[in-house]
Amino acid sequence: MVRRDFSLALITGAVAGLFLGALAVGPVTIPLSRIATIALGGGSEVERLIIIDLRLPRALLALLIGGNLGLAGAALQALLRNSLAAPDLFAAPQMAGLGAVLVLIGGGAGALSYCLPAAAVLGALISVGILIGVAGRQASLSVLILSGFGLSAASAAATALVMSLSANPFAILEVTFWLLGSLEDRSWRHVAMALPFIAAGSLLLLAGAPRLRTLVLGEDAARSLGVDVSLLRTTIIAGTALGVGGGVAVAGTIGYVGLVAAHLVRPIFGYDPGRLLLPSALAGAGLLLAADIVARLIPTQTDIKVGIITSLIGVPFLIAAIIRERRVLGGGESA
Numbered sequence: 001m002v003r004r005d006f007s008l009a010l011i012t013g014a015v016a017g018l019f020l021g022a023l024a025v026g027p028v029t030i031p032l033s034r035i036a037t038i039a040l041g042g043g044s045e046v047e048r049l050i051i052i053d054l055r056l057p058r059a060l061l062a063l064l065i066g067g068n069l070g071l072a073g074a075a076l077q078a079l080l081r082n083s084l085a086a087p088d089l090f091a092a093p094q095m096a097g098l099g100a101v102l103v104l105i106g107g108g109a110g111a112l113s114y115c116l117p118a119a120a121v122l123g124a125l126i127s128v129g130i131l132i133g134v135a136g137r138q139a140s141l142s143v144l145i146l147s148g149f150g151l152s153a154a155s156a157a158a159t160a161l162v163m164s165l166s167a168n169p170f171a172i173l174e175v176t177f178w179l180l181g182s183l184e185d186r187s188w189r190h191v192a193m194a195l196p197f198i199a200a201g202s203l204l205l206l207a208g209a210p211r212l213r214t215l216v217l218g219e220d221a222a223r224s225l226g227v228d229v230s231l232l233r234t235t236i237i238a239g240t241a242l243g244v245g246g247g248v249a250v251a252g253t254i255g256y257v258g259l260v261a262a263h264l265v266r267p268i269f270g271y272d273p274g275r276l277l278l279p280s281a282l283a284g285a286g287l288l289l290a291a292d293i294v295a296r297l298i299p300t301q302t303d304i305k306v307g308i309i310t311s312l313i314g315v316p317f318l319i320a321a322i323i324r325e326r327r328v329l330g331g332g333e334s335a
Helices: 004-023 031-041 045-081 093-107 113-133 141-164 169-179 189-207 211-219 219-224 229-250 257-269 273-297 305-322
Strands: none
Touching: 004 045, 004 113, 004 257, 004 273, 031 093, 031 273, 045 113, 045 169, 045 189, 045 211, 045 229, 045 257, 045 273, 093 141, 093 169, 093 229, 113 141, 113 229, 141 169, 141 305, 189 211, 189 229, 189 273, 211 219, 211 229, 211 273, 257 273, 257 305, 273 305
């Protein structure tokens, strides 16, 4: 218990440090002492503009989106009792992106309209619902991965079709860069648009934590303890869709955070979802903050998209995890 509490405090401190780093790092480096001065109402007009209007919304979005992805990854892994379950493998970000692209290309709403996150949430909801329906009560690793890749391919093809039918080349270029996943040039309006969806999704996922613990022994055991498994499944699906959809609407598709975050903290906090969800959320927030800082530190003329950084981290991690589970791919069930 003491070890877990200390580890949780350590992770929280690391996330706080990364958040401050995200405020300090950029084309113009601002020392932490100046950030403290700005927080107290001081500092020059330029410094206040950089911190309050440019970097603070960006850092908050990284914190919110990363935290929700980490939370969703841990919740889905507990629901399916599969250590490789994550929003990415369920094609939730890709389907959410398709929903958002339909709105953007169709011109039905501006980039900051609530139609955008609503369409993204609907896309994520459809994807997670389909994959959980295909996976069944306890997903085999092969079915989960193949179904997720199939749905990802279908959503990518549909997105490409929608973009190819657009008569506006500038809209296509803008959407292409947006789909790569980025926190660049985000404002308080983006925070206001994403926050209600991410907050609602996170609350649903956290509310399911006590009931997720009962699934460790299987669905029959959970039912014998009075848990409505169907309601729990619906709660996790809705929470994942709301959070992922809200994040995709303002930042595009940012992958693998949910998968990696839960795996990073599981050796410390164990497999109990009641203890794992919060550390996974903190790990996800830290990962996305760190990726955003790295994207800004790489010397290029423009910011590298944060979605590229998370994919470069996540894909090798996924391959290594699949290799560790290769016996499961031979036909068994995941632990």
